[in-house]
Amino acid sequence: MSKSNFALASMENEKDLIKKDFLGQYDRDSGPFGLPAELAKSIAVPNAEKLGLSIRALSQTKDPSFSEKDATLERIIERNNFLPSWFAYVGDLRQRAVCLISASGLDYLGREGRWRGSAFLVSGNILMTNHHVINTAEVAGNARAIFNFQTDQIGNDLPTIQFKLRPDLLFLTDKQLDFTFVAVEGEPGKDFGCIQLSRAFFNITDGENCNIIQHPGGERKVFVLQENEVKKQTPTTLLYSSDTMAGSSGSPVFDNEWNLIGLHHATKELDPPDPRHLNEGIKISAIAVALEGMVNNPSNRAAAQTVLDLFSGSNSVTGYFGAMGRKVDAADNGEEIVVKSYTGDDEDIDVGFWNIEHFEKTYADKIPVVAEIIIDLNLDVWAFEEVSPKAIKLLVGYLKNNYHMNFGYLMSEPDAADGKQTTGIIWNESSVVCQRDPWPETVQDWLNAHSSTFTGLDDGNEAVDGFIFNRYPERFYVKTANSEKLDFYLVPLHLKAMPEGSKRRRMASEILSGAVSYSDKNGGLTQNWLLGGDMNATLSSNDFSFLEDAGMIALSAEDSEDGAITYIGRPKSLIDHIYLSPNLHNSTDSAFFIVARDKDIPRFTKEVSDHRPILVRLSKPNGAIYPENGDFLKTLDAMKKAIAGTGE
Missing domain, CATH: 2.40.10.10 (Trypsin-like serine proteases)
Structure with missing residues (x-):
């Protein structure tokens, strides 16, 4: 294959063509992952450097030890030439x-x-x-x-x-x-074969080696291994010292575990005392964020979604839902989408509900894995069911000591004994403010009702023995920390599975709907509500239908493993859309709910609990949002079938 008649694909006048990064060139103060302090603060990851180093260290420590004595992980990632077999x-x-x-x-x-x-x-x-x-x-x-x-x-x-x-x-x-x-x-x-795409952001740090497989000069394929140190990073790019030539453009860049981290594209000239020339690759994590924004462009939507469906994992900077709902315009290019997505953290609040089975007894074994999931998904608030005050307190301490992330916590029953099973919340103090806002006394009496004394329903001969709410459903007030107020009430629920569960849920629905109505009439802080958790079924929507007379909406979604949420929204609410993890089914068929179909729940959540977490993003109105209606899904399905059909 002679190359005499061919030019080589390369960027000309690279110094001019590669535009100044939106964070101000290759800032020497931006740390080993390219996140300057100002941006890190805006995305609610104030200790990004320490967080990233901890993630890198823990990713190479498959079974981190844990003790209750404020154990702090201190591990240096040393460079060496030892590689696994x-x-x-x-x-x-x-x-x-x-x-x-x-x-x-x-x-x-x-x-x-x-x-x-x-x-x-x-x-x-x-x-x-x-x-x-x-x-x-x-x-x-x-x-x-x-x-x-x-x-x-x-x-x-x-x-x-x-x-x-x-x-x-x-x-x-x-x-x-x-x-x-x-x-x-x-x-x-x-x-x-093919190479897996991943959204992961903290996948390599400055000083680590990368590897490239390429066709340098348009010639036969070669490897460039080991002496390829990552020198600098920004949120969108990697700079490394690998040997490349024109014709290498479009090559994959890997870490030392052969995970794809970048797309090689050019050479960049730097100022002294840095090496005069370094190679530049586009981060795969940045490309994933750009694709999430491109879904808002009708002309590219099906193609962008098709490619997004190939990605795995989460971006620990943008969170589980990535750019979904962030303020981007259909005409934005990839770089503009990344800029807006990385700086739009105050436009939404991400919430997770999770029943961590037996966490109150087995926290010593589960805390490291639970913490890894929390960091990976980067939600603002977690509502846990079947946890104890001691387990939550130790989890928050572990997150601070090992990941340098500050979380607050509150229990639904603040006076509960250390080992008691109950519900509780933790939250990222950099992104949201949470506080307990106790129910009015009248509502507290309802919530503590015993089924034998509850007279609100006429259910014939079906008997219920015990409290209607096995775990007290406290009311918490949640709002954004640093922006125009996006707020709602959060109520973690656990309606324990019992033979008479359907009747218990009907009772619970009636009480909760009355509680919402009573709060509205008696000066609640907000009229937006998110009720969710391990409920074995959605709350009865009919019990909330009376709220529609006041212009409010009541919507529900559920998964196949007993998890469910109900959202109640006030008129003219700042909350414009709610994005759901793909294990949730939109039971109301409302365009208000949008399923994040290309996202996946980390498989290792099953190591912790048989219950998968259910994840929700509450988002401000940010321009055109294109719900996944039947027409789009048909177009997407047709595109995928056409592509697959070329191989038949």
């Missing part, structure tokens, strides 16, 4: 998915010609490369992806396989973040 094997699997791109037409500068670059598969038939390698659908239509362009161990060329690209099925590109996704004819992934 599987390093070469996994590296070989990754390299198979990397291909050479042969393209022609008008390049990204409008010049006619032919050129080469690198790319890699992110699914069976979707590949990723740079915008300046494949800049338009027309270029993609004439391009070829060439796999296996490499030699064996004695220098003999291996047989190559070429595939056409299918931009008519999927094509998505962004000039500012310099990425392109495009469909491939057939299914090369069956033979060559």
Whole structure:
């Protein structure tokens, strides 16, 4: 394969073309993850450097020890050249998915010609490369992806396989973040595999090594290993000292565990005393955030969602829901979306409800894993069921000592004994303010009612023995800490599963609906309510229907594992949409609820409890929001079937 008639895909005049990062170049004071203090504060991660280092350390400490004595994790990630025995094997699997791109037409500068670059598969038939390698659908239509362009161990060329690209099925590109996704004819992934995309933000720190698989100079595939130190970072980019050449554009950048962390795209010149030239890659986490914003552009929506569905994990900076509901415009480019998403933390409040089974007894074993989940999902508030005051207190201490995150906590029953099962909340003190706002005395009497004395329902001969609420459902007031007030009442619920559970839920629904109404009439702080937890079914919506007469809305959603929420909203509320984790079913079929279908609950939550957490984002109105209606889902399904059909 002669290269004599080809140019090489590269960024020209890189110093001018790579725009100054939105945080002010490569700030030497921004820490090893590229998060300056001002931005870290705005995203409610004030100790970002310590948090990131702790995440990196814990990710390499599979079974961190825990004691009740304010145990603080102190671990230095040292550089060395010791690599696990599987390093070469996994590296070989990754390299198979990397291909050479042969393209022609008008390049990204409008010049006619032919050129080469690198790319890699992110699914069976979707590949990723740079915008300046494949800049338009027309270029993609004439391009070829060439796999296996490499030699064996004695220098003999291996047989190559070429595939056409299918931009008519999927094509998505962004000039500012310099990425392109495009469909491939057939299914090369069956033979060559693919590379997993991840939203993870804290996946490498300055001083660690990265690895690149590339086609330098448009020639045969090579590895660049080990002496590739990450020098600097920003929220969108990595700078590293790897050897690359023109033609390497579009190569995947990996950490030392072969996790994809970046998309190589250019060389950048730095000022002394730094090395004069470093290579630059776009962070995969930034590309994920950009895609989440692109879903608001009707022309790109199906393509962006199709690619988003390939991502796993959470971004510990933007939180579980990422850019969903953040203020972005349909015309925003990828970089603008990232800027707005990373600085829009005060536009929403994220809440999780979780029944951590037997946490009051087994906290010593579970706290490290629970803390890891809390940090990974980066919610503002957690409402826990079946926990004890002692377990919550130790969890909050562990989060502070090991992740340098300050959480407040309150129990629904403040005088409960240390080992008593009850409900409680914890919250990130940098993002929200929470306080106990006890129910009026009349309502407290209702909530403490015994079923044998409850006369509000006529249920025939069905008997209920015991308190209607096994765990007292306290009322907490939640609001944003640093912005125009977004507020609501939060009521954690646990209606213990019993044979007479349906009757108990009806009683509970009647009491809670009356409690909401009574609070409204007697000067409550807010008229927005979020009631949720382990309820075995949604609360009876009919019991809340009378609120509609006052212009309020009552909506419910439930999952298949006994978790549910009910939202009650006031007229002219700042809360415009509620985003749900995909394990929740929108039982009201309302466009007010939007399911985060491309998100996944961490699999290791099952190590802690059989109950998955249910997650909710309450969001301000921020321009055009496109609900997942039937038309869009049909379009999305048709696109995926068409792409998959090329491999049949």
